[in-house]
Amino acid sequence: MTSPELPQAPQPSSVSLEKTIYTLDQMERITVPQIALAGRSNVGKSSLLNCLANRKNLAKTSSVPGKTRSLNYYLVHPEHYYLVDLPGYGYAKRPKSERNAWGNLMRRFLTSNKGLVGLILVLDSRLPPQAPDKEMAGMALEQGLPLLPVLTKADKCSQRDIAAAKRAWMELLGPEAAPVFFSAKTRLGRETLWEQIRLLISSQDHPLPDSEAQ
Structure with missing residues (x-):
């Protein structure tokens, strides 16, 4: 007697860097859903992306804060949506003009983008809620964006x-915003995060027509 076949786990999506945007002038209309990743400088967004994609060098990692200075669009196959890595915030050792440019770029993306279906807020699990993280969470909630806290390290x-x-983050954001605990080193939380990302995307019933895109 043969044993019944077990259901196969879904294959992980593949991820590739498709476009990089540095200035407001380079912003373009995007007709597919997008999920943003935001977090303080050096919180581990690049390591998180590399772990999700199962690739070592998809996103450049650095021990120097403020490495990401652009909107980096990573296309997820075969579902065809973007994970968009935003510049790290809260790093004061860059020129004020440069920090202002990053801030304007992020605000345009977050407030004028009808293709945006959610925000992954990447946080350091070793720290209590920080003021810049609270501000970013508040901006997302003001826009009515679903918010997914991910606590790295x-x-x-x-x-x-x-x-x-x-407990601290659920008290701040509400019981529906239960954080995902993640480690790029041990891969803790990787599959859970993919599941949550797919839930955010599935909430988008259909691709946005051109007239409703960013």
Whole structure:
């Protein structure tokens, strides 16, 4: 007697960098859904993207804060949507004019983009809620964007620390915003994050027509 076949787990999506935008003049109309990734400089967004994509060098990592200075559009196959990596915020050692340019670029993307279906807020699990993170969360909530907190570097935290961080963010954002704990080193939370991303995309019933795109 043969044993029944077990259902196969969904294959991970493939991810590729498709476009990079540095200035407001380069902003263009996008007709497919997008999910943004925002977080403070050096919080681990690039490592998170590399882990999700199962590639070592898709997104450039650096020990120097402020490395990402552009909107980086990563196309997810075969579902055909973008993960958009935003410049890291909260880093004061760049010229004020440069920080203002990043801020204007992010605000345009977040407030004038009808293709945006959600925001992944990337946070350091070892820190309590920081003022810049609260501001970014507030901006997303003002726009009515679904917000998914992802707490990185969870392998460096005790279970007590993880429980405290979860409680702090749920008190701040509400019980529906339960954070995903993630570690690029151990791959903790990778599949859970993919599931949450696919849920955000599935909430978009159909691709946006040109007249409703960014």
